[in-house]
Amino acid sequence: MAGLEGVEQPRRNGSTTAARWSPAVEDEHALKALELFGNPTEAEVALPSRPESAAIARRLAQVVILRQWGLSPKLTEDAVLLVSELVGNAVRHTGARAFGLRMLRRRGWIRVEVRDPSRGLPCLMPVRPLDLSGRGLFLVDKLSDRWGVDLLPRGKTTWFEMRVADR
DSSP states (O other): OTTOTTSOOOOOOTTOOOOOOOHHHHHHHHHHHHHHHOOTTTSOEEEESSTTHHHHHHHHHHIIIIIISOOOHHHHHHHHHHHHHHHHHHHHHSOOSEEEEEEEEETTEEEEEEEESOOOOOOOOOOOTTOSSOOHHHHHHHHSSEEEEEEETTEEEEEEEEEOOOO
16 A cells, blocks of 8 residues: 555455444443443442443443433433543542542433542643643533533542433
8 A cells, every 4th residue: 555665454364253343232231331330320330440440431321321311322422432531530640549420410411420539630731633642621621511620528520511402
């Protein structure tokens, strides 16, 4: 291919099978996460502060927003991305052992909260095209209708809200 001289190209081999994403498999994983960790609409779900917890939080958000609340796939996709960003910040920047995930719905809105024991405030930084990191709060700011941080006696809750069409 032009411009890719010296770069090894993947070989097409009919005998190998690529792993494919499947909605049914993803739903199964999401339902399993709900069963194992609890429903973040009923009570705050405590998750360990490890990178793999971002996948659990995404699955919980997906099953709640898409299946339980019956909202659109596009809204679900955006909210799941934002959940991942807030969880990533909690895991990366707080030094906590665990964080909490809570999801609320009221007329015309959904709200997602991530609570951690750090009182360090997240900072919305300017994003340049070649930046490799630091886009999390930028995405939260652009895709949510509003977001913020509530300081607690021990820690903080970082949250975002999105408008939803009520049936």
